[in-house]
Amino acid sequence: MARVVVDVMLKPEILDPQGQAVQRALPRLGYEGISDVRQGKRFELEVEGPVDDDALARIHQLAETFLANTVIEDFTVSVETAQTAQTAREHEEVTPA
Amino acid sequence: MARVVVDVMLKPEILDPQGQAVQRALPRLGYEGISDVRQGKRFELEVEGPVDDDALARIHQLAETFLANTVIEDFTVSVETAQTAQTAREHEEVTPA
Amino acid sequence: MTTRIGVVTFPGSLDDVDAQRAIRLAGAEPVALWHRDKDLHQVDAVVLPGGFSYGDYLRCGAIARFSPVMDTIIDQARAGLPVLGICNGFQVLCESHLLPGALTRNDHLHFVCRDQRLRVENAGTAWTSDYAEGQEITVPLKNGEGGYVADERTLDELEATGRVVFRYLDVNPNGSRRDIAGICNEAGNVVGLMPHPEHAVEALTGPTTDGLGFFTSVLKKLVTA
Amino acid sequence: MTLDTVKHANDTPDVEQPWAELGLKRDEYDRIREILGRRPTGAELAMYSVMWSEHCSYKSSKVHLKQFGEKAPESDALLVGIGENAGVVDVGQGYAVTFKVESHNHPSYIEPYQGAATGIGGIVRDILAMGARPVAVMDPLRFGAADHPDTRRVLPGVVAGIGGYGNCLGLPNIGGEVVFDPCYQGNPLVNALCVGVMRHEDIHLAKASGTGNKVILYGARTGGDGIGGVSVLASETFDETGPAKRPAVQVGDPFQEKLLIECTLEVFKEDLVVGIQDLGGAGLSCATSELASAGSGGMRVELDAVPLRDSTLSPEEILMSESQERMCAIVEPGKVDRFLEICEKWDVIATVIGEVTDGDRLEIYWHGEQIVDVPPRTVAHEGPVYHRPYARPEWQDALQADDANALPRPAGGEELREQVLKLVGSPNQASKEWITAQYDRYVLGNTVLAQPEDSGMIRIDEETGLGVAVATDGNGRYAKLDPYTGAQLALAESYRNVAATGAKPLAVTDCLNFGSPEDPGAMWQFAEACRGLADACQALGTPVTGGNVSLYNQTGDTAIHPTPVVGVLGVIDDVERRTPMAFSEEGQLVYLLGDTREELGGSAWSQVIHGHLGGMPPKVDLERERLLAEILVSASRDGMIDAAHDLSDGGLVQALVESCLKGGRGARLIVPDGLDPFVFLFSESAGRAIVSVPRSEELRFTDMCGVRGLPATRIGVVDGDAVEVQGQFSVSLAELREVHEATIPALLA
Ligand SMILES: Nc1ncnc2c1ncn2[C@@H]1O[C@H](COP(=O)(O)OP(=O)(O)O)[C@@H](O)[C@H]1O
Numbered sequence A, B: 001m002a003r004v005v006v007d008v009m010l011k012p013e014i015l016d017p018q019g020q021a022v023q024r025a026l027p028r029l030g031y032e033g034i035s036d037v038r039q040g041k042r043f044e045l046e047v048e049g050p051v052d053d054d055a056l057a058r059i060h061q062l063a064e065t066f067l068a069n070t071v072i073e074d075f076t077v078s079v080e081t082a083q084t085a086q087t088a089r090e091h092e093e094v095t096p097a
Numbered sequence C: 001m002t003t004r005i006g007v008v009t010f011p012g013s014l015d016d017v018d019a020q021r022a023i024r025l026a027g028a029e030p031v032a033l034w035h036r037d038k039d040l041h042q043v044d045a046v047v048l049p050g051g052f053s054y055g056d057y058l059r060c061g062a063i064a065r066f067s068p069v070m071d072t073i074i075d076q077a078r079a080g081l082p083v084l085g086i087c088n089g090f091q092v093l094c095e096s097h098l099l100p101g102a103l104t105r106n107d108h109l110h111f112v113c114r115d116q117r118l119r120v121e122n123a124g125t126a127w128t129s130d131y132a133e134g135q136e137i138t139v140p141l142k143n144g145e146g147g148y149v150a151d152e153r154t155l156d157e158l159e160a161t162g163r164v165v166f167r168y169l170d171v172n173p174n175g176s177r178r179d180i181a182g183i184c185n186e187a188g189n190v191v192g193l194m195p196h197p198e199h200a201v202e203a204l205t206g207p208t209t210d211g212l213g214f215f216t217s218v219l220k221k222l223v224t225a
Numbered sequence D: 001m002t003l004d005t006v007k008h009a010n011d012t013p014d015v016e017q018p019w020a021e022l023g024l025k026r027d028e029y030d031r032i033r034e035i036l037g038r039r040p041t042g043a044e045l046a047m048y049s050v051m052w053s054e055h056c057s058y059k060s061s062k063v064h065l066k067q068f069g070e071k072a073p074e075s076d077a078l079l080v081g082i083g084e085n086a087g088v089v090d091v092g093q094g095y096a097v098t099f100k101v102e103s104h105n106h107p108s109y110i111e112p113y114q115g116a117a118t119g120i121g122g123i124v125r126d127i128l129a130m131g132a133r134p135v136a137v138m139d140p141l142r143f144g145a146a147d148h149p150d151t152r153r154v155l156p157g158v159v160a161g162i163g164g165y166g167n168c169l170g171l172p173n174i175g176g177e178v179v180f181d182p183c184y185q186g187n188p189l190v191n192a193l194c195v196g197v198m199r200h201e202d203i204h205l206a207k208a209s210g211t212g213n214k215v216i217l218y219g220a221r222t223g224g225d226g227i228g229g230v231s232v233l234a235s236e237t238f239d240e241t242g243p244a245k246r247p248a249v250q251v252g253d254p255f256q257e258k259l260l261i262e263c264t265l266e267v268f269k270e271d272l273v274v275g276i277q278d279l280g281g282a283g284l285s286c287a288t289s290e291l292a293s294a295g296s297g298g299m300r301v302e303l304d305a306v307p308l309r310d311s312t313l314s315p316e317e318i319l320m321s322e323s324q325e326r327m328c329a330i331v332e333p334g335k336v337d338r339f340l341e342i343c344e345k346w347d348v349i350a351t352v353i354g355e356v357t358d359g360d361r362l363e364i365y366w367h368g369e370q371i372v373d374v375p376p377r378t379v380a381h382e383g384p385v386y387h388r389p390y391a392r393p394e395w396q397d398a399l400q401a402d403d404a405n406a407l408p409r410p411a412g413g414e415e416l417r418e419q420v421l422k423l424v425g426s427p428n429q430a431s432k433e434w435i436t437a438q439y440d441r442y443v444l445g446n447t448v449l450a451q452p453e454d455s456g457m458i459r460i461d462e463e464t465g466l467g468v469a470v471a472t473d474g475n476g477r478y479a480k481l482d483p484y485t486g487a488q489l490a491l492a493e494s495y496r497n498v499a500a501t502g503a504k505p506l507a508v509t510d511c512l513n514f515g516s517p518e519d520p521g522a523m524w525q526f527a528e529a530c531r532g533l534a535d536a537c538q539a540l541g542t543p544v545t546g547g548n549v550s551l552y553n554q555t556g557d558t559a560i561h562p563t564p565v566v567g568v569l570g571v572i573d574d575v576e577r578r579t580p581m582a583f584s585e586e587g588q589l590v591y592l593l594g595d596t597r598e599e600l601g602g603s604a605w606s607q608v609i610h611g612h613l614g615g616m617p618p619k620v621d622l623e624r625e626r627l628l629a630e631i632l633v634s635a636s637r638d639g640m641i642d643a644a645h646d647l648s649d650g651g652l653v654q655a656l657v658e659s660c661l662k663g664g665r666g667a668r669l670i671v672p673d674g675l676d677p678f679v680f681l682f683s684e685s686a687g688r689a690i691v692s693v694p695r696s697e698e699l700r701f702t703d704m705c706g707v708r709g710l711p712a713t714r715i716g717v718v719d720g721d722a723v724e725v726q727g728q729f730s731v732s733l734a735e736l737r738e739v740h741e742a743t744i745p746a747l748l749a
């Protein structure tokens, strides 16, 4: 079983009211130095069987026709290997809670 | 300028109706072999200045107190290096459109 | 002296005017509170109204929770000030950790507006003393993110301590755990619920006038206090 | 790239310009050159092209729309007529009401959620710009076949967009329409209506006057949204390959708009503005040229002062951008500080971008260099006018000859019963609860009636109970059979719906959805519909106060049914006296008002049972409509009826079933003497309603109808838990409810 992640973000030229609302709130919370915030969606798909080129192509198509609305959104597909998951978790750990 | 990504997902024990709706739709769209779908949020923060441990710690705290509601959500913080961005894009390219 | 009940307006609050009307119809004086103002202007109780504060962006209630007025409300609620959170107000209370749990996307993924039957499970709170325990009332419900969730332990504890104040009858409109429509804190002064009692205070515009009891309850409590 | 300044344009008269790509015709381009005495700059060309597009200039429709003014009935109620952002109607007690319906059809096909959402956003700003507080919205919608896969894409998105935006603004949705027909496949109609309330003295107009007054742009930052969207989206048809130029879609931010509303109302309250205009189609091009054109002087704008979301935008793009949630106000210099303070209070960005001059030109500068220098009227109000050829289509005669009255009819009670169930469960007649439950109807606490009532009703004064009612209607099938009559029937139905709830109809708004004006057949439909509507408004004494035209609704050569959607606004002195549609009192008498003829052309029955469209639509008798309305209003005021429901598509049986289901009561009916049971149940004769009359009021009510000459036939009694037609059939409410309510969720959920 492997995990494929599809990240969907609004195209850069499209207004992102959610990201803006977050960004506007930051100074009030005492966070400076963040010049832009964009908010998008993350889909985690658990894929049965091997994630070969064929499987990836199908997921790519799924993202293009269904998960993302390509009129206003871009997407990326990536395979979460044990490696990348590890990296993410490490970030978690190195940063003090 | 660096990009820090905060991924926020509902905790595994919390019902994810959006992810489920996607999953339920898959067979209708002709996709088999995806055993689970979870939908979460992705925040892309453009950080001014260096992303050192200190900056990461602050973003971690921001995620914990604001970007995620830890009653129901988990999050990960990761730095998008040129490298990881590249990997994502490659996935894009290897998969036929 | 008339009882003064504050109604907070956040950017994006929508049912603030309705809450003020309900307070007036119950015989108290509504006082408008502004999100940027820390001062509660000596009100005797506070209503956090429905709406889409900050557009419901990020998460419902998440941004409003960090407004100056909430700093004061959080302190005073802990000290016993009666606070009622309706819909978005309930979400703000959960985000503020004045109430446990959280509100998530409706399980059917749609915004839903309907007349909802509820059972009053606890008639001992600051906002429900004018009802009888077990009484059934009908008030409007309208939300897109009204599914109440909390971990099992919290849910058990809420049940065991009588802090489930309202439960949905007939249909569970949003997938809330254990049909929970509203809860209170341990002291019973802070109550939050998804349905909208302030829309059921006039026969002309509401499905019933069942919602008026919230406001008369708190009024009585404050007058006798 | 060098900046195309006015000076540069003077120096380089022979530069090739992309006027054709921008949708201009050769003679239009020549006229611009003639007006300016030189070639236009890029920025000027952008402005003219977008302002002279069909959508902004009404160049094909203008000559026909004129009739609404020329034939306008005398009305004391009209405070502001056609031509402003929206018309304003006096409703008494010092209150004025403004309302208008607009289309957002093409954008909603491309991106259903955002297209519909920004449709609501746009119409709300129109109403706001008049000085009014928006108090309610409505959404007349048309989709392709209910079971077509694309309807599954478009409808849920549109509904979620309307709800997502309207709910977040805190505006109750009080009514609308949902119609399915294959003719709207690829061309859904998303019309949006908004109602606003103000005091007479608060009326504001879009005009820039007073030399030295400041031009303030406030609201969202300007981005690359929908650049060229107006001209491309609204005036060019799609073919197989999709739109020729796919513009960036506009994305709405309802939260920003909510702040804009509150901020603007506060600014009005302190009397800080001289003139105001919303930014909609054509963005700043439209707002600046219209404000300057309507005002007394000229205007000078520093375009580089405009706050941007995307710093790479060119001046042309800034002028054309359709970024949402923006307004433009003219403010006296002494009041600018206070204006900006209020904006700050509401977290709304506000920027002085120019001022009113004593000249007569609109001048726009970019980093100190002049890029626009035009007479504003030529941009905003003196665009081209076309007298497009029109002709009655050849197929019209054959269509009308294909008589629906000759279709095979049900034989006997059992078959009648089956057809009733089929009708009541058909997508067009089925309950729309699945859709309307996604809209907030309670917010603001003044909703007296909302869907599925005949009209939405809003209380506007809590002390006196003064209120307004609004309904929208339009039947494309009728209009296809005969556009003149179809438009009149749309008005008649909407008018009747308002009266059925007890309000007196006062004024009209309309959204005219048609095919390509370049097709003489579609143009004829348009011309006929305008003529029909104008004549009927004159006869009923209800002026058209404003509206919208949407042309080019076609895929390839196939146009939609001509679809005039008509909104009627009525006033009621005391909303306590409203009449709901539900039969809720056992034992009350059911009366049918009006005459029933054998009229099945374009009927729901002919569509559902036979898939047929042909013959003539029902006859229109406007005198009868007026009488019926007067009776309904009097009966409501004097408490003679407890429920009323107008008869329209689906005929008597549809209306009866709806009233029974809403009240949870059955009815026993007797077919009146001399009427065929089938005709009685399914005919769609206009000018009719059913009412439920308390026995104690029967005499008074029938006397009144008798004296006034309105046929009133006792057809039954509210009773039991079934609908029973004596001697024919009986069907339980439970069974009716099941078929009526299951259809739409089964198709869409
Ligand atoms: N899209 C919609 N939004 C809101 N209300 C709607 C919508 N579609 C239909 N309705 C409401 O449903 C009810 C029935 O619609 P319809 O059958 O078209 O009414 P009528 O035939 O009386 O004009 C009306 O109250 C109408 O306003």
Ligand SMILES: [Mg+2]
Pocket: D453, D454, D455, D497, D645, D646, D648
């Ligand atoms: Mg009707």
